[in-house]
């Protein structure tokens with residue numbers, strides 16, 4: 001039995017899809033905080049169990065009889081270390097043989113502010129004695145694709161990543177890697193640095209966008225504070241604007257780059273290229 005937390009999230013749904021291609025639905029448990037949002041998963045034959053990262057007892061029930069757990073990091077920034085601790089404790093109580101955790105690329109030395117909660121979770125995993133594997137995920141290409149509509153509207157793609165190269169991959173690539181690791185033997189203690197096979201600067205991203213959209217969209221690099229203010233001006237909540245601007249600065253220091261190709265090695269195919277993801281987004 002393999003349990004996937006955050007299974008109604010974007011990554012979680014893709015992991016379940018990948019697992020369904022590898023094993024019987026009856027051996028997959030979708031742990032979700034709101035089962036009403038998982039009717040389609042139940043329809044596919046997956047066991048749906050309620051589990052909230054803030055409610056330890058719900059996680060202990062959800063993990064009964066579970067052999068392996070995928071802990072998909074919470075989206076509730078600032079609350080994540082405490083929430084993840086509950087998941088780790090419940091997995092320990094269930095005696096799981098493997099807990100896979102979606103961490104951040106090079107979490108131990110990442111310049112991104114986002115790394116702090118992942119470092120804390122990795123430390124909790126080490127202390128817990130639970131057998132674990134780290135899936136240190138790089139950037140989802142989708143993060144930058146989300147900025148395409150405003151870029152087209154304003155005629156410029158803005159950011160703070162300067163010349164930093166970004167080795168992103170599609171969310172579905174990371175999901176497939178998680179499904180592979182969950183279904184392989186001998187994963188305890190491994191640390192995967194997962195990133196796209198190819199990388200780009202944001203100027204190159206804007207050039208590809210210009211090519212595909214058929215109009216010139218230059219990349220405009222900004223100081224982090226100005227980029228954050230522009231994002232807030234566009235209506236993003238301050239903490240999200242802060243996170244995105246800080247992550248771009250991290251990218252400018254190489255924080256989103258990796259060229260080890262561990263992701264494509266795990267999934268047995270090249271990662272989804274930027275041009276393909278962008279084409280799908282524009283369509």
Ligand SMILES: NC(=O)c1ccc[n+]([C@@H]2O[C@H](COP(=O)([O-])OP(=O)(O)OC[C@H]3O[C@@H](n4cnc5c(N)ncnc54)[C@H](OP(=O)(O)O)[C@@H]3O)[C@@H](O)[C@H]2O)c1
Nearest residue numbers: 006008009010011012033052053054073074075138139140
């Ligand atoms: N590598 C990257 O580029 C990148 C980008 C964004 C995020 N991330 C990280 O990767 C994770 C997965 O990404 P995603 O795109 O799938 O994000 P997402 O769609 O926001 O999914 C987050 C999942 O966390 C669940 N969750 C949040 N709080 C919870 C709680 N208290 N109890 C139980 N579940 C809770 C959500 O449940 P509901 O379905 O009920 O909302 C959702 O399923 C994110 O949460 C974040 O930590 C990585």
